[in-house]
Amino acid sequence: MKEAFSILGILLSAIGLFLSIWVITPAPFYFLLPLAVGAPEVCHWLLLLNTTAFVVLLFNLQGSWLQYVGLGISVVGIILSLLPFVQIPTAQQQMQLTMEKQLGQSYSRTILQQEYFGRSYPFNLIDAFKGIHIGEIRYTPNIEFASPDGVSLRLNIYRPPQVGQYPGIIVIHGGGWQSGSAESNADFSRYMAARGYTVFAITYRYAPAYKFPAQLDDVRSALTFIQKHAAEYEIDINRIALLGRSAGGQLAMLAGYQQNPLPVRAVISYYGPSNLAKGYREPPTPDPLNVRSVLEAFLGGTPDQVPEQYTKASPINYVNRPLPPTLLIHGSRDHITRISFPRMLLQSLQNAGNQAILLEIPWAEHAFDYIFNGPSNQLALYHTERFLAWALKHIGK
Missing domain, CATH: 3.40.50.1820 (Alpha/Beta hydrolase fold, catalytic domain)
Known part of the structure; x- marks a missing residue:
C-alpha cells in the first residue's frame, strides 16, 4: 500500500511542478499561453496540489531516492505556487x-x-x-x-x-x-x-x-x-x-x-x-x-x-x-x-x-x-x- 501511495505522491509532485513553473515562465508558443495565463490565477489550487504531494510522500517515506526527489520537487512547487500570495499585500x-x-x-x-x-x-x-x-x-x-x-x-x-x-x-x-x-x-x-x-x-x-x-x-x-x-x-x-x-x-x-x-x-x-x-x-x-x-x-x-x-x-x-x-x-x-x-x-x-x-x-x-x-x-x-x-x-x- 505504501508503495502505491509513494508512486501517487511522485506523480502528483511531477504534475504540480510542471503546472507551477508557469507561474514564472512566459509561454514561448501560443498553445502554451493558457498555462502561463492561468497558473498564477489558480495558485491556490496548485498550492493544495503540491502540499498534498508532499504530505503523501512524507507519510509513506521508505528511504527511496526517488521519494526524496519527489519531496524536493514538491517543495519547489510549493514555493512557486506561493509567489503570487506573498505579493498580494x-x-x-x-x-x-x-x-x-x-x-x-x-x-x-x-x-x-x-x-x-x-x-x-x-x-x-x-x-x-x-x-x-x-x-x-x-x-x-x-x-x-x-x-x-x-x-x-x-x-x-x-x-x-x-x-x-x-x-x-x-x-x-x-x-x-x-x-x-x-x-x-x-x-x-x-x-x-x-x-x-x-x-x-x-x-x-x-x-x-x-x-x-x-x-x-x-x-x-x-x-x-x-x-x-x-x-x-x-x-x-x-x-x-x-x-x-x-x-x-x-x-x-x-x-x-x-x-x-x-x-x-x-x-x-x-x-x-x-x-x-x-x-x-x-x-x-x-x-x-x-x-x-x-x-x-x-x-x-x-x-x-x-x-x-x-x-x-x-x-x-x-x-x-x-x-x-x-x-x-x-x-x-x-x-x-x-x-x-x-x-x-x-x-x-x-x-x-x-x-x-x-x-x-x-x-x-x-x-x-x-x-x-x-x-x-x-x-x-x-x-x-x-x-x-x-x-x-x-x-x-
Whole structure:
C-alpha cells in the first residue's frame, strides 16, 4: 500500500511542478499561453496540489531516492505556487495608494460609502476556491444594434433585478480584433449588474475581413443604439463608462477619447494596447501571439506601409485634450501588450492634465481576469468597483 501511495505522491509532485513553473515562465508558443495565463490565477489550487504531494510522500517515506526527489520537487512547487500570495499585500497597498493619490479627496470620501461596493476586501481565499458570489440579475441577450455590410452585430444586456434607472457600463471584448463575443467575461457583467449598473456587452466586425476603423465605427453604432433606447433599457446616459479588455481596451480608449454619441464619464482598459506602431516595432519576448501579424491583419499592413492607420488607431495620440478619467489595469508579466506601453500612456495622460491611474499586478499575464475568482481579478475587481462608483455614482459628480 505504501508503495502505491509513494508512486501517487511522485506523480502528483511531477504534475504540480510542471503546472507551477508557469507561474514564472512566459509561454514561448501560443498553445502554451493558457498555462502561463492561468497558473498564477489558480495558485491556490496548485498550492493544495503540491502540499498534498508532499504530505503523501512524507507519510509513506521508505528511504527511496526517488521519494526524496519527489519531496524536493514538491517543495519547489510549493514555493512557486506561493509567489503570487506573498505579493498580494504589497500589490494591494500600492494600488490603494495610487488610487487615493490620483483621484484625491473625493475618492477617499466615496470609498467610505460602502453601500456602493459589493466587496469589502481585495482578496479572499474562500472566494478563490468557492467562486465570487454574483447575485440575481435580469438578462436580455442577442439584441441586434446594427448590421453593417449585412453583418449582424448584437449585444447582451445585464440589469439589476429591480426596475429603475442605472449608470451604465459598455463592455467591449478582446480577441486580437479577430475573435471573441458579447458572451466573453460574462461573470463580470453579471456581477456589476447585480450591484446597480446596466451593463451592455457589445461586439464588432472582425479583422482581417474588416480593417480598422470598422471596429470603432461599430462601437459608435452601439453607443448610438444605446442612446436611442436608454429609457427602455434603464440606463442613465449621463453616467456612462466604457470598459474594454485587450483589443476591446484599445477600442474603449479610442471611443472615450473622441467625440461619440454618448457623454463618457470614465474609461477602463484592461491590458489594452495604446501605441500600436511602437508595439509593432517592440514586440514582447517571447511573443506567443505573433503580435506583428495580428496588427497587420487589423490595420492592413506594417507601420511603414500604412502609417496613418497606426497613428489613428493608437489611443496615445489622443491624450492632448480634456478626457474622462482613465483606469488602466495591467499585468507586469504581460507578453502580449508589454507593461511599458500603459506606463507611457499614463505619463502622457497625466502630462496633458488628465486624471489617469495605472494599477500593475506583478505576477499577472495578459487576460488574467478570464479566471474570475483568481487573485489578480479579485484585486482588479475591487478597484474597478470603486473607480466606477467614484466616477458614476457618488454625490456631487
